[in-house]
Amino acid sequence: MHDDLIKTDICVIGAGSGGLSVAAGAVQMGAKVVLIEKGKMGGDCLNTGCVPSKALLAAAHAADTAHKASALGVAAGPVSVDFDAVMRHVHGVIAQIAPHDSVERFEKLGCTVITAEARFTGTAEVMAGGTRIAAKRFVIATGSRAAIPPIPGLDDVPFFTNETIFENRTCPDHLIVIGGGPIGLEMAQAHRQLGAKVTIVEMFTILPKDDPDLVAIARTAIEENGISLYENVKTRRVENHNGAIRVVIDRDGAEITLEGSHLLIATGRRPNVENLGLENAGVTFSPRGIEVDARLRTDNHKIFAIGDVTGGLQFTHMASYDAGIVIRNALFRLPAKVNHSAVPWVTYIDPEIAQVGLTEQDARKMHGDAIRVLRWDYGDNDRARAENRTTGFIKVITSARGRILGAGIVGHQAGELIGLWSLAISQKMKIGAIASFIAPYPTLGEISKRAAGSFYTASLFGEKTRKIVRFLLRFA
Numbered sequence: 001m002h003d004d005l006i007k008t009d010i011c012v013i014g015a016g017s018g019g020l021s022v023a024a025g026a027v028q029m030g031a032k033v034v035l036i037e038k039g040k041m042g043g044d045c046l047n048t049g050c051v052p053s054k055a056l057l058a059a060a061h062a063a064d065t066a067h068k069a070s071a072l073g074v075a076a077g078p079v080s081v082d083f084d085a086v087m088r089h090v091h092g093v094i095a096q097i098a099p100h101d102s103v104e105r106f107e108k109l110g111c112t113v114i115t116a117e118a119r120f121t122g123t124a125e126v127m128a129g130g131t132r133i134a135a136k137r138f139v140i141a142t143g144s145r146a147a148i149p150p151i152p153g154l155d156d157v158p159f160f161t162n163e164t165i166f167e168n169r170t171c172p173d174h175l176i177v178i179g180g181g182p183i184g185l186e187m188a189q190a191h192r193q194l195g196a197k198v199t200i201v202e203m204f205t206i207l208p209k210d211d212p213d214l215v216a217i218a219r220t221a222i223e224e225n226g227i228s229l230y231e232n233v234k235t236r237r238v239e240n241h242n243g244a245i246r247v248v249i250d251r252d253g254a255e256i257t258l259e260g261s262h263l264l265i266a267t268g269r270r271p272n273v274e275n276l277g278l279e280n281a282g283v284t285f286s287p288r289g290i291e292v293d294a295r296l297r298t299d300n301h302k303i304f305a306i307g308d309v310t311g312g313l314q315f316t317h318m319a320s321y322d323a324g325i326v327i328r329n330a331l332f333r334l335p336a337k338v339n340h341s342a343v344p345w346v347t348y349i350d351p352e353i354a355q356v357g358l359t360e361q362d363a364r365k366m367h368g369d370a371i372r373v374l375r376w377d378y379g380d381n382d383r384a385r386a387e388n389r390t391t392g393f394i395k396v397i398t399s400a401r402g403r404i405l406g407a408g409i410v411g412h413q414a415g416e417l418i419g420l421w422s423l424a425i426s427q428k429m430k431i432g433a434i435a436s437f438i439a440p441y442p443t444l445g446e447i448s449k450r451a452a453g454s455f456y457t458a459s460l461f462g463e464k465t466r467k468i469v470r471f472l473l474r475f476a
Contacts, residue, residue, distance in 0.1 A: 004131045006112060008032045010330060011126060011135035013118045013276070016043020018307035018319030019141030020101055025327050027110045034135065035106055036128045038117040042101035043143050044163075044308075045316045046094060052166040053186055055093040057348055059086045060193035064225075064350065071388050081194050083171035090166055120277035123300055137302055137330040140283075140290060141319065142276065144269040144308035149178070152237040157245050159238075159263040162187070172196045172262035176247050178235055179266035180206035182347040185222065187264055189349045192225050199228040199258055201235060201249055207347060211359040214410040217392055218353055230256075238263070271309045294337040295329050296322055304330065315345055342426035346415035351392045354418035357406030357425045363397045371405065372398045374431075376451035378411045383442040387412070394451045396421070402431040402455060413444055420448055431455045 010026045012019045015037035027033040040047045059081075069076040099105060103113045116129025125134045146161035148154070160168065162183055173196065177188045180202030192198040200206070200222070206229070207215045223229055234250040247258045271289035282300040284291040289311025296304045304326045307319030321343075328336035344356040363371045374397075379390040392411020398404055407421035424434060434452035439445045459465065 006034055006131060006133050008034045008112070008133060008135045010034070010137050010139065011133050012036065012139045012141060013126065014043065014141035014143060014272075014307075014309070015041045015101070015106075015113075016141060016143045016307065016319065017045045017316045018143075018323050019043070019139065020106070021320045021323035022139050022141065022306070022326055023106060023111050024109060025323065026331060027106075029327070029331060031331060033111045034114065034133050035111045036114045036116065036118040036126070036133070038115070041103055041106075042098060044145075046097055046101055048163040048166060050316050051094055051097060052090045053162070053183070053190075054348060055090040056086065056166070056190045057186060059089055060190040061350055063195075064193040068388075081171065083194060084169045086194060087166065087169050117275065119275065120281035120283075122280055123282050124302055126277075135302075137304065138281075139326055139330070140276065140298075140303065140305040140309055141307050141323075142272040142309045143319075144271050144314060146265065147268045147270040148265060149235075149267045151178075151235050153239045154265075157238050157240055157263060159245075159265050161265050165264060168262075172260070174199070174260035175262045175264060176201065176245065176258055176260035177264045177266055178247070179264075179268070180204075180229075180231065181266060181268065182207070182345075184264070184266035185218070185347060185349050187266065188227055189222065189225060192227050197226075197260075199260065200230065201233060201247060201258070202229075202231045203234060205231050207353065209345075210347070210353055210355050211361070211395060211408040213360070213395060214353050214355070214408050217351060217410045218347070218349060221349070221351055221391065230258075269308060269314055271311050273309060295335060296325055296338065297329070313340065313343055313345075315343070318343060339426075342422045344418045344422045346418065348415065351411045352414035353408070353410045354414035355406075355408045356418055356422045357404070358397055359406060359408060360395065360397055363405050367399065367405075370400050372400060372402075372455060374398065374451045374454050376447050376454065378444075378447065380450070381442075381444060381447050383444050383446070384412065386442065394447050396431070396451050398431050398455065404429060404431055404434075409447075411444075411447075417444060417448060420445070 009031040011034045012023045013036050023033050023035045063079055063081055066076045066079045106113050114128045118126045118128040121127050175191050175196050175198050177184045177200045180200050188198045188200050236248045236250050239246045244259050245263045249256050273285045278285050283298040290305040290309055292298055292305050292310050296306055298305055306322035308314045325336045325338055328334040346354045360373055375393055375395050378384040378392040384390045389412040394409045397406040404424050409417050431452050439449045
């Protein structure tokens with residue numbers, strides 16, 4: 001019996017956000033596309049990542065808003081949380097989006113979809129579920145999974161990762177979270193606002209990639225939520241104790257024992273490079289991911305890799321951006337290259353933290369003191385005052401001549417506000433472009449405009465300007 005053979009233009013391995021973007025774009029542009037996925041269509045983002053986490057946070061923030069409604073003169077009464085109903089909401093959101101990522105939709109678009117594990121058998125061929133696929137170009141988009149740290153005793157206790165926590169239907173009495181990155185903080189705050197006691201354990205400091213000034217506001221908010229936070233500690237071991245989970249940490253040489261009902265491991269991600277037969281395809285890889293050039297090509301230029309599997313920036317929007325680069329290279333033979341200078345990222349706690357471009361610390365390393373740091377507080381914004389959302393600020397980094405290098409925002413809807421700054425950096429705008437645009441009043445968008453306008457405050461209202469005005473007024 002011979003294996004079936006399919007010859008195609010593009011073969012995409014992995015039906016997460018990046019792989020689906022390549023497949024949908026390529027097939028609608030006239031290419032023959034084979035899409036291979038061994039698990040759930042939609043990948044991590046739809047099933048265990050962005051979508052369920054934001055749905056859970058929406059419920060958690062709603063509960064928190066109800067608790068705080070009295071500050072606006074609204075008596076909400078006692079707030080009760082039906083945790084099982086919250087999780088039904090989470091899975092309902094997944095179900096609403098799933099048809100857009102489904103096998104049926106992609107087959108209707110014209111893709112050949114194979115639900116099986118793919119493995120390269122040569123430099124231009126893969127095997128999947130008894131079918132051989134020979135393609136002119138391959139795109140590896142297999143994503144990443146939760147990285148499990150080598151903590152003694154971890155194998156002997158039950159624990160959640162982002163891939164399993166959304167199946168839990170009972171609110172934990174006390175959730176211990178190991179890891180203070182975006183996933184750890186989001187899940188910690190969500191569970192706290194939904195009624196759980198929560199403790200976070202972090203080996204270094206929380207959100208290490210973000211501006212420390214922004215993180216300081218988030219840290220205060222986390223602690224004001226009633227979350228216990230242990231930073232700069234080492235987790236020594238984990239153990240069972242009469243049905244409870246004990247986490248033993250070391251802080252400055254002293255052991256501290258934490259006891260909780262549930263444990264979440266949120267210590268980063270590991271690229272999915274195993275069992276792909278990459279060695280058969282001439283593709284260089286390591287546990288850190290697949291090596292690619294600026295055009296996202298592997299050593300085998302017929303094979304591209306995008307998204308988390310490359311070990312780079314692990315964001316859904318990054319995988320979608322990578323997909324566009326691959327389509328230009330693979331279909332149109334254009335030498336498109338990735339540019340990460342304007343990639344935004346957001347941590348969706350309350351208050352949100354959003355960042356794009358260089359932080360102040362990175363800018364000083366690159367440009368020394370030849371930078372300007374602009375800042376505007378939420379407390380000086382009328383919309384923020386009206387909504388009692390005055391915690392936070394924006395920080396914008398520019399060159400001495402006003403070229404925008406980076407921006408960071410901590411505050412309400414920071415993730416919505418950061419898009420303007422991502423556009424500005426990608427289009428190489430100067431700060432005057434943001435200072436001169438008309439922002440509707442009253443909106444949080446004025447925060448960006450006011451920060452930009454502060455670049456000119458010293459010169460515009462200085463003595464030199466006053467002299468010029470007085471001189472010109474003589475001829476009025």
